[in-house]
Amino acid sequence: MTSVLLAGAGAAMADSDRRIEEFGPIPNPLGTPCEIEFDRDGYLWIEQIAANSMGRFDVESGEFREYPLPTPGAIPGGMELGPDGGIWFPEVIGNQIVRLDPATGGMREFPLPWAGALGNGGGGRYGASASDDLTFGTDGAAYFTLIGLSAIGRLDIKTGEFSKIPIATGAVIAIIQPGPGDTIVAAETVRNQIVVLDLHTLTVREFPLPQPLSGPQGITTGIDGAVWFTEALGQRLGRLDVETGEITEVDLIAKRGDQPLPITPGNPLPVPTTMKTAGDGKLYFTQGGLLFPSFGNKIGVYDIRTGQLEEITTPSPASTPCDLNTQKDDEVWVGLLVANKVGRIQLG
Known part of the structure; x- marks a missing residue:
């Protein structure tokens, strides 16, 4: 140790009026x-x-x-x-x-x-x-990805008992998160689908995305009770209504409007990767993370109530925001892979 x-x-001025404070390296x-x-x-x-x-x-x-x-x-x-x-x-x-x-x-x-x-x-x-992510269900068990086995793993942390829930062959799940109600949700990056696991029956439902090669990765549950996810290759956000199966998409390039591609020491495209719902009810997502290492330098913010997009630039160039933490109601934290730092965004 x-x-x-x-x-x-020192916090630098971002594209929006908000700032990211960095700690490190x-x-x-x-x-x-x-x-x-x-x-x-x-x-x-x-x-x-x-x-x-x-x-x-x-x-x-x-x-x-x-x-x-x-x-x-x-x-x-x-x-x-x-x-x-x-x-x-x-x-x-x-x-x-x-x-x-x-x-x-x-x-x-x-x-x-x-x-x-x-x-x-x-x-x-x-x-x-190749288990690379883990979360907990409402049943208190740990659920984790099994990329090499095309499955989701389950561990009863009280007894130490393992079990495996198969998905279709070739399913590559990099991120797994709690879903609405008693579910676990994940994005199948290669097979272009969203996975919903029912914790009562341990059965899996798969929802294909409307457009091919979207590259879904990050996933979270929004304040509207829907499953929201990123499409790293499609430059979009997606929304899944688990009850109806309806999927709608948000084009991030179109949301930027007539703004030119930013000329910064980072990827000019959004490349949305990991995503979390924060204490202000908005979706925060990294731009260019570990699975899609595009050397991005922004945190995207999407308000599902107004449809407004905001982008906040990290002080470090080509920082590659990798993942987010929203445990605190008034803060969002981010790991900056290439910058070798962590960052904080104050909400409110």
Whole structure:
């Protein structure tokens, strides 16, 4: 474990009137922060992908501590604060689910029971399951992606029991989130569909997108009860009414109106990737993240009540916003992959 202080950078004026305050850089040059999560004591935990570690940031004091994963080269995936107070995340290559104790930084690994990369019958240290994101359902269980197995995994965190929910062959799910009611939702990036998992029956419904090669990735539940998602290749946002199956889309390029493509040290296209609903009821989405590394430097904001689009530029050029956190009602936090920093947007 290492400990240093992170300084808050001076906030730069964004395209809108709002600002992003940046903290960093992270001491480890291989930090590459993506997903971030607050624990119950208010510490911000940071997924450090290339460094194979987890960072803990004290927003008030600026102190930063680093905790390496027990398994070398395991690569931490997207995390979530569990109902037990632990920080839970998968290992993309390590073939395990991890519980991090926020009080100590200690980690307990739960090996996935499915075959590893060498087909060793399960329990292998390194695996082809490629679980890269995790969330919790209303039943208290952890649900996680299994890219290499075209499935969604489930872990009962009380008993340690694993189960697997198959999807169609070739389904590539990178992000998984709570859906409306007792559902879990995910985007099938390659097969161009939205997945809705019923937690009562553990059955899957798939909703094909209207336009081919849209590249859905980020997904969240809006304040209107619908499932909203990003289309990274289509430069659009989408809305799914789970009850009717109706899908409507928002063209981000058209929403920009007559504005010219921005000439900045970042990708001029939106490339919407991860997305969350914030405390102000708006959709916040990153532009150019890990799966579509376009070196973007903006956070998009879409108001589903008015249809207005806002874009906020990060002070760091080509920062590549990777993932968002909206646990706090009055703030949005973002991991800046290439800039090796974390950022904060104040709401209100």
